[in-house]
Amino acid sequence: MSNIRVLVGTRKGAFVLTSDGKRENWQVDGPHFAGWEVYHVKGSPADPNRLYASQSSSWSGQVIQRSSDGGKTWETVDNKFVYDGVPGTHQWYDGTPHPWEFKRVWHLEPSLTDPDTVYAGIEDAALFRSTDGAKSWQELSGLRGHGSGPRWQPGAGGMCLHTIILDPSDPARIFIAISAAGAFRTDDGGTTWQPINRGLHSLYIPEPTAEVGHCVHRIAMHRSRPEVLFMQKHWDVMRSDNAGDLWTEVSGNLPTDFGFVIDVHAHEPETVYVVPIKSDGEHYPPEGKLRVYRSRTGGNEWEPLTKGLPQRDCYVNVLRDAMAVDSLDSCGVYFGTTGGQVYLSPDAGDNWAPIVRDLPAVLSVEVQTLQ
Amino acid sequence: MITVVLPAHLRTLARISGEVKLDVKGPVTQRSILDALEAAYPPLRGTIRDHVTQQRRPFVRFFACQEDLSHESPDAPLPAAVASGTEPFLIVGAIAGGSLNLAA
Numbered sequence: 356m357s358n359i360r361v362l363v364g365t366r367k368g369a370f371v372l373t374s375d376g377k378r379e380n381w382q383v384d385g386p387h388f389a390g391w392e393v394y395h396v397k398g399s400p401a402d403p404n405r406l407y408a409s410q411s412s413s414w415s416g417q418v419i420q421r422s423s424d425g426g427k428t429w430e431t432v433d434n435k436f437v438y439d440g441v442p443g444t445h446q447w448y449d450g451t452p453h454p455w456e457f458k459r460v461w462h463l464e465p466s467l468t469d470p471d472t473v474y475a476g477i478e479d480a481a482l483f484r485s486t487d488g489a490k491s492w493q494e495l496s497g498l499r500g501h502g503s504g505p506r507w508q509p510g511a512g513g514m515c516l517h518t519i520i521l522d523p524s525d526p527a528r529i530f531i532a533i534s535a536a537g538a539f540r541t542d543d544g545g546t547t548w549q550p551i552n553r554g555l556h557s558l559y560i561p562e563p564t565a566e567v568g569h570c571v572h573r574i575a576m577h578r579s580r581p582e583v584l585f586m587q588k589h590w591d592v593m594r595s596d597n598a599g600d601l602w603t604e605v606s607g608n609l610p611t612d613f614g615f616v617i618d619v620h621a622h623e624p625e626t627v628y629v630v631p632i633k634s635d636g637e638h639y640p641p642e643g644k645l646r647v648y649r650s651r652t653g654g655n656e657w658e659p660l661t662k663g664l665p666q667r668d669c670y671v672n673v674l675r676d677a678m679a680v681d682s683l684d685s686c687g688v689y690f691g692t693t694g695g696q697v698y699l700s701p702d703a704g705d706n707w708a709p710i711v712r713d714l715p716a717v718l719s720v721e722v723q724t725l726q
Numbered sequence: 727m728i729t730v731v732l733p734a735h736l737r738t739l740a741r742i743s744g745e746v747k748l749d750v751k752g753p754v755t756q757r758s759i760l761d762a763l764e765a766a767y768p769p770l771r772g773t774i775r776d777h778v779t780q781q782r783r784p785f786v787r788f789f790a791c792q793e794d795l796s797h798e799s800p801d802a803p804l805p806a807a808v809a810s811g812t813e814p815f816l817i818v819g820a821i822a823g824g825s826l827n828l829a830a
Binding site for chain 1 (some may be wrong): 735736738739768769771773774777778786819820
């Protein structure tokens with residue numbers, strides 16, 4: 356029988372939750388790196404016991420941790436993220452030029468095939484890669500060198516590169532997303548990049564259909580259809596059927612199309628999940644009801660999923676890296692909240708229950724299905 | 727030997743229990759102490775001072791002999807009591823600080 360390992364990053368450490376394939380009884384291990392913010396923990400698809408964790412604090416900066424035994428033990432690896440060449444400037448909140456400054460690693464994306472290769476999305480936005488198990492990092496500077504960099508600007512959480520998607524059918528193709536610059540794609544392994552924001556419409560920027568400047572919150576893909584992408588933008592849920600060349604809105608009947616997370620069912624590429632959040636000023640669910648919305652039609656038609664989720668007086672948020680799915684026959688869907696709960700639906704969203712409910716605020720959730 | 731006291735979270739990170747004893751070559755300054763400290767405990771690199779600029783991180787302070795030395799030159803000689811090992815060099819996390827991020 357398969358086992359499940361859930362990797363949870365929180366404001367005050369990391370937790371590893373494990374269960375057998377029934378997903379009924381869970382062991383909670385942690386906190387690892389107690390007291391530190393852990394923005395992301397993720398395992399290598401090529402070696403599930405190889406984990407990478409981003410540990411940071413405003414006092415002591417960035418630390419990268421690596422495990423080779425599934426999170427039982429950890430070792431610090433290289434935390435030196437130095438921009439390639441002269442970093443230059445991006446736009447500050449008030450529109451003035453602001454120097455690029457490293458702040459933290461938001462997202463770690465291990466290679467699909469090599470446990471020693473891992474990508475890091477950082478704030479201020481840039482993409483780094485390590486090919487030696489995070490013992491050293493090099494910037495893929497063609498992204499910031501695209502030419503639009505001086506027009507990128509920070510979102511409310513900072514100017515972060517938070518989404519990295521590796522195309523399983525084409526090792527040279529990578530998608531990334533930045534708040535607030537938008538989505539970008541490389542087709543040559545990271546040497547050159549193009550913005551893929553056509554079709555996005557953002558009323559909060561001077562030119563709503565600009566090439567860059569959109570606050571993309573998260574992008575998701577089903578590995579069987581890498582040309583189909585789903586996006587939760589600041590406002591608007593979007594879909595692309597051509598690898599980001601053009602986006603169309605699929606918010607449909609959602610009660611609000613603001614939100615952070617978006618993910619796709621493990622076995623049904625047209626089944627998509629979002630958690631609508633009331634607004635960018637009020638980061639909690641509408642009406643105090645925590646509802647996951649599921650579309651079985653690739654967007655536009657959405658149904659609320661509420662069984663087992665609080666339907667009154669709930670004012671948590673679900674942050675952009677805090678939803679994931681397992682790949683068991685009955686797809687499990689997981690998400691974490693800023694209230695410290697990690698919820699699981701073992702039946703693709705029909706029924707929910709908390710795995711654990713009193714962690715520090717959850718920043719990220721990743722799931723490993725272990726054979 | 728120089729004595730260095732670290733905040734608890736950095737002791738945990740570097741797997742240190744208690745005070746650190748360092749053999750510092752040459753003049754005893756903030757820079758020479760931190761060079762020796764980072765050489766002995768590589769996980770501390772980048773956590774006390776910036777990798778590139780070598781400047782003290784904003785929410786880290788240095789104290790010794792009941793003085794705040796945070797704003798002294800990193801190359802200024804430290805008090806003789808630190809150099810002789812009778813007083814520790816204290817690396818302290820400021821009480822103020824923390825993240826204002828709203829949307830991780």
